[in-house]
Amino acid sequence: MSxxxxxxxxxxxxxxxxxxxxxxxGSGITSNSFWNGLASVLDDFNPxxxxxxxxxxxxxxxxxxxxxxxxxxNELSEYKKFLTDIGYLVPIPSASxxxxxxxxxxxxxxxxxQLVVPVNNARYALNAANARWGSLYDALYGTxxxxxxxxxxxxxxxxxxxxxxVIAWANQFLNGAVPLxxxxxxxxxxFAIVDGALQATLNSGSVIGIKDPSQCVGFDGDEASPSVIIxxxxxxxxxxxxxxxxxxxxxxxxxxxxxxxxxxxxxxxDCEDSVxxxxxxxxxxxxxxxxxxxxxxxxxxxxxxxxxxVRALNPDRIYTAIDGSTLTLxxxxxxxxxxxxxxxxxxxxxxxxxxxxHETLLDxxxxxxxxxxxxxxxxxxxxxxxxxxxxxxxxxMHGPEEVALAVDLFAQVEKSLDLPKNTxxxxxxxxxxxxxxxxxxxxxxxxxxxxxxNTGFLDRTGDEMHTSxxxxxxxxxxxxxxxxxxxxxxxxxxxxxxxxxxRGNGQIGKGMWAMPDQMADMLATKQGHPMSGATxxxxxxxxxxxxxxxHYHEVSVSDRQDEIAKRAPASVDSLLEIPLAxxxxxxSTDEIQRELDNxxxxxxxxxxxxxxxxxxxxxxxxxxNVGLMEDRATLRxxxxxxxxxxxxxxxSEAQVRDTMERMALIVDGQNSHxxxxxxxxxxxxxxLAFQAALDLVLKGREQANGYTEFVLTQRRRERKGQFA
Numbered sequence: 028m029s030x031x032x033x034x035x036x037x038x039x040x041x042x043x044x045x046x047x048x049x050x051x052x053g054s055g056i057t058s059n060s061f062w063n064g065l066a067s068v069l070d071d072f073n074p075x076x077x078x079x080x081x082x083x084x085x086x087x088x089x090x091x092x093x094x095x096x097x098x099x100x101n102e103l104s105e106y107k108k109f110l111t112d113i114g115y116l117v118p119i120p121s122a123s124x125x126x127x128x129x130x131x132x133x134x135x136x137x138x139x140x141q142l143v144v145p146v147n148n149a150r151y152a153l154n155a156a157n158a159r160w161g162s163l164y165d166a167l168y169g170t171x172x173x174x175x176x177x178x179x180x181x182x183x184x185x186x187x188x189x190x191x192x193v194i195a196w197a198n199q200f201l202n203g204a205v206p207l208x209x210x211x212x213x214x215x216x217x218f219a220i221v222d223g224a225l226q227a228t229l230n231s232g233s234v235i236g237i238k239d240p241s242q243c244v245g246f247d248g249d250e251a252s253p254s255v256i257i258x259x260x261x262x263x264x265x266x267x268x269x270x271x272x273x274x275x276x277x278x279x280x281x282x283x284x285x286x287x288x289x290x291x292x293x294x295x296x297d298c299e300d301s302v303x304x305x306x307x308x309x310x311x312x313x314x315x316x317x318x319x320x321x322x323x324x325x326x327x328x329x330x331x332x333x334x335x336x337v338r339a340l341n342p343d344r345i346y347t348a349i350d351g352s353t354l355t356l357x358x359x360x361x362x363x364x365x366x367x368x369x370x371x372x373x374x375x376x377x378x379x380x381x382x383x384x385h386e387t388l389l390d391x392x393x394x395x396x397x398x399x400x401x402x403x404x405x406x407x408x409x410x411x412x413x414x415x416x417x418x419x420x421x422x423x424m425h426g427p428e429e430v431a432l433a434v435d436l437f438a439q440v441e442k443s444l445d446l447p448k449n450t451x452x453x454x455x456x457x458x459x460x461x462x463x464x465x466x467x468x469x470x471x472x473x474x475x476x477x478x479x480x481n482t483g484f485l486d487r488t489g490d491e492m493h494t495s496x497x498x499x500x501x502x503x504x505x506x507x508x509x510x511x512x513x514x515x516x517x518x519x520x521x522x523x524x525x526x527x528x529x530r531g532n533g534q535i536g537k538g539m540w541a542m543p544d545q546m547a548d549m550l551a552t553k554q555g556h557p558m559s560g561a562t563x564x565x566x567x568x569x570x571x572x573x574x575x576x577x578h579y580h581e582v583s584v585s586d587r588q589d590e591i592a593k594r595a596p597a598s599v600d601s602l603l604e605i606p607l608a609x610x611x612x613x614x615s616t617d618e619i620q621r622e623l624d625n626x627x628x629x630x631x632x633x634x635x636x637x638x639x640x641x642x643x644x645x646x647x648x649x650x651x652n653v654g655l656m657e658d659r660a661t662l663r664x665x666x667x668x669x670x671x672x673x674x675x676x677x678x679s680e681a682q683v684r685d686t687m688e689r690m691a692l693i694v695d696g697q698n699s700h701x702x703x704x705x706x707x708x709x710x711x712x713x714x715l716a717f718q719a720a721l722d723l724v725l726k727g728r729e730q731a732n733g734y735t736e737f738v739l740t741q742r743r744r745e746r747k748g749q750f751a
Contacts, residue, residue, distance in 0.1 A: 034066035035379035039307030042375045050318055054399045056444055064443025065392050069384055072436055076369050076385045079429050089113045094497035123471035125528045129414040133361040134478050135532050137262035138562040138584040139292035140572040145644050146296040147312045149327040154569055157341045158291035159360045161573030167193045170546035197286045204260045204580040205242045208235040215281040220250040223349050245346040245354040257346055260580050264289040291572040294360040299367050299422050301644030301658040303637050305743045307375035318397040320362055343409050362411050366390035368423035371736055391440050420454035425461040427468040434473050454479030457520050458486035460494050464602050470527045481536030482520045489663030492671055493733030499607040500675045503622050504668050510606040519597035521560040530588055539565040541655045546574055557582040560591040567656040625650050626665035628690040630720045633657050638716040638742045639705045648697045662735040670727025683724055715742045
């Protein structure tokens with residue numbers, strides 16, 4: 028069933044009902060305004076979107092032909108001239124400084140972790156929004172951050188030995204983040220607020236303050252014996268919870284029962300890579316949860332310990348400021364929304380001719396309509412954006428022309444919904460090569476809206492391989508991280524962001540830590556992201572956000588950006604260095620098979636949940652049973668590598684099929700505990716999931732830009748048809 032709207036467009040009944048009955052009421056937008064606005068956006072931007080997609084195909088065809096005509100060429104000057112001649116490389120703009128206003132400090136000025144979650148999962152969406160604060164004690168105790176040696180195991184009831192290690196770790200953290208005037212936090216026996224300052228009594232009898240008194244900004248409870256003390260370092264807040272009657276507090280000399288950290292400052296609520304939304308029914312779930320986040324009314328009930336638990340958005344946190352006034356801190360992370368890339372279409376709205384429309388256009392209108400509920404809240408209601416902005420992350424844009432198209436789209440959406448100019452801010456995901464090599468021009472094209480750029484290894488590598496598919500044999504996936512182009516890419520993103528003025532105006536981001544069970548390794552290595560000058564980096568869970576927050580206390584990103592701004596900028600020439608295997612390299616049979624096994628298992632493990640269960644992001648065990656948080660970017664890199672090796676006859680189609688069948692047995696075994704799991708073996712020809720995985724490799728060369736969404740969407744729709 029569909030409903031006809033202005034312009035002859037047909038809207039799926041489920042979506043129309045959601046808009047009319049849920050999204051419009053209370054938004055301040057009339058039904059006619061919205062539907063007329065949507066029709067106008069589709070009239071103008073459906074053909075324009077088709078044009079930029081056609082240009083992508085034309086450029087890719089030209090690059091393919093160049094590599095075929097110049098096999099093995101490594102003459103960079105000729106290659107750059109060719110890319111310039113076809114319009115792939117564009118001139119650096121004379122003016123690229125950004126000029127944005129109404130940006131919340133969590134995005135503009137304060138550095139800290141960022142979560143990315145599928146917005147169609149209400150529980151995940153709420154967990155992420157509420158991950159603004161997290162218990163450091165819980166994060167340390169419940170993960171491998173603290174060694175389990177010598178009787179400090181995690182299992183069973185509370186382990187006092189492990190607890191003491193947690194307390195010692197936290198005390199050392201505090202010594203570095205908010206140092207005392209003398210001594211250490213392990214020496215403190217009591218805290219008090221005296222004459223507007225934090226005072227600590229040490230076990231030696233000395234009464235001291237903190238080295239920088241301004242770092243104590245508030246408290247809760249009595250001044251003589253506060254229950255909570257609020258500290259601040261590098262823009263991030265820390266709560267010391269004091270309770271001598273608590274089982275943990277009684278074992279602490281100061282009575283400290285916990286340390287809470289301001290953790291995920293922002294969250295990307297994802298409509299794209301981590302979501303499997305293939306029809307109007309799925310899109311309504313996506314939009315409904317985003318609406319609930321914007322109204323503040325999203326709730327989710329679930330069973331835990333035999334009881335029903337209702338999860339909702341956390342309120343703000345209210346304390347007494349150090350000067351006696353009221354101190355209010357946000358209780359939730361600032362929510363960004365990642366719209367779908369413009370290469371995808373949806374059957375939720377059809378043209379008068381019955382064609383699907385570009386999904387990103389629908390996303391822009393509906394997610395902005397939902398955000399209007401946040402804009403019109405009264406001053407006493409907790410808001411997502413306290414500056415009246417909406418933050419839209421736009422993925423998979425190719426070059427400044429496509430960024431400019433997004434800017435035009437946002438301007439028309441604002442006009443349709445009667446919003447102030449530049450209400451919709453834009454996040455540019457630097458994950459396509461044509462964007463990387465033209466990043467300054469991309470930022471210039473959105474100079475009044477851009478508040479975010481980031482890097483993403485998996486998608487960017489997938490595009491690197493697809494763009495240069497016919498240049499030669501690519502190095503194995505594990506060797507990509509040592510490639511010249513990749514380190515240049517990471518540096519270039521920061522260099523260009525600083526040059527264009529993102530500092531103090533927006534986020535410079537880095538990619539995901541994919542191993543949620545390996546927090547000790549994350550603590551040991553992810554400090555590299557703030558050290559790189561990035562103001563945010565992605566983490567896979569609220570627990571990981573709390574642990575990663577410690578890195579932003581250890582590193583002043585602002586100071587690092589001062590240092591980085593003085594270095595020589597990264598070279599575009601190095602960005603264009605294709606990661607090909609050395610000429611004459613002889614891959615051993617075992618090496619080839621290992622790469623086939625690893626990538627095939629990775630593809631199958633993710634695809635089987637996407638196609639059969641509609642799960643777009645989950646912890647998927649790799650071939651060594653290490654759980655990895657995976658979304659579609661994982662498929663892109665793995666499928667494009669195997670497609671490249673297939674093209675250059677390093678592997679055969681028969682090998683791919685044989686490996687896929689063997690790996691399907693392993694994946695089936697890894698999921699055997701799941702009563703809802705549908706095995707792929709032994710009837711491989713009947714398994715839509717298996718066929719989808721096979722298609723991603725065997726048809727990988729012909730997939731536009733190496734994207735996996737087309738195959739997955741088709742097979743998921745077929746699977747839903749089987750249910751129907």
